[in-house]
Amino acid sequence: MKSQNRLTTPSGASAASPGAGSDDDLVIVAKNVTKKFVLRHTRSMKEAFVWLVKGRRGDLSERFKALDDVSFDVRQGESVALLGLNGSGKSTLLKLISGVMRPDEGDVATRGRVAGLIEVGAGFHPDLTGRDNVYLNGAILGMTQQEIEDKFDDIVAFSEIEQFIDTEVKFYSSGMYLRLAFAVAIHTTPDVFLVDEILAVGDEPFQKKCMERISEMVDQGRTLVVVSHELDKVAQLCDRGILLEHGRKVLDGPVENAIKRLRGED
Numbered sequence: 001m002k003s004q005n006r007l008t009t010p011s012g013a014s015a016a017s018p019g020a021g022s023d024d025d026l027v028i029v030a031k032n033v034t035k036k037f038v039l040r041h042t043r044s045m046k047e048a049f050v051w052l053v054k055g056r057r058g059d060l061s062e063r064f065k066a067l068d069d070v071s072f073d074v075r076q077g078e079s080v081a082l083l084g085l086n087g088s089g090k091s092t093l094l095k096l097i098s099g100v101m102r103p104d105e106g107d108v109a110t111r112g113r114v115a116g117l118i119e120v121g122a123g124f125h126p127d128l129t130g131r132d133n134v135y136l137n138g139a140i141l142g143m144t145q146q147e148i149e150d151k152f153d154d155i156v157a158f159s160e161i162e163q164f165i166d167t168e169v170k171f172y173s174s175g176m177y178l179r180l181a182f183a184v185a186i187h188t189t190p191d192v193f194l195v196d197e198i199l200a201v202g203d204e205p206f207q208k209k210c211m212e213r214i215s216e217m218v219d220q221g222r223t224l225v226v227v228s229h230e231l232d233k234v235a236q237l238c239d240r241g242i243l244l245e246h247g248r249k250v251l252d253g254p255v256e257n258a259i260k261r262l263r264g265e266d
């Protein structure tokens, strides 16, 4: 999604790191991040009428904090799991790191090429073929045309959907989307790799292959941030866990501790 060697916010502004010297290996800095969404209520005609005749004073909709003053740093080579119950804010946090969403308060800065698998099919155009989407998606993730051409055969081989590469992706199953999207994303050799739950739509052999590839990336010193409810897989992949409850960070430490707390075992 982005490629640079300094910490920058999605607007491209340089972000001051919290310290100096040893902070050279910081790749994600989230500072006091708050994200609010509108909580919609069904209102009666009467309530809406009263609101109108009162000159639209007050708010008919309420805003709630999906993320509330969350701060953390991630260093190069760390593998971090974002954990929490449904609706705790994990995917929202991942979207803020990827830059597809902006915080209402606070800042999220990243360094290097950030690529992610956040929503199946995001960044794919349904009317284009798999082949054209490899070029489109590769470009969106910051690859040059030459780079995509050089890696095209490897991308298609990894996805194992050679037979359908010239089919429009609107005819793909969700697993086929995932295969192609994952294959493109890992071939961008990202510095920071973001993965949301979506591996779940892949069949077991493909999931296994993806897990191995992700582990290799971590062994090579790349940074990983994962959102998943599959806690055993998460424990295998990640060293560190950040636990969210109702949008607030309640634990940041060894992944085993975060999983225990989430399971209510401590």
Ligand SMILES: Nc1ncnc2c1ncn2[C@@H]1O[C@H](COP(=O)(O)OP(=O)(O)OP(=O)(O)O)[C@@H](O)[C@H]1O
Pocket (backbone or CB within 6 Å): 037, 038, 066, 084, 085, 086, 087, 088, 089, 090, 091, 092, 093
């Ligand atoms: N675009 C949006 N508009 C309004 N509300 C949203 C939006 N995106 C997320 N939310 C709300 O923000 C809260 C956090 O959602 P989020 O998807 O980050 O949670 P999550 O921890 O990833 O949950 P899950 O484990 O169920 O995937 C939820 O209450 C959700 O309904």
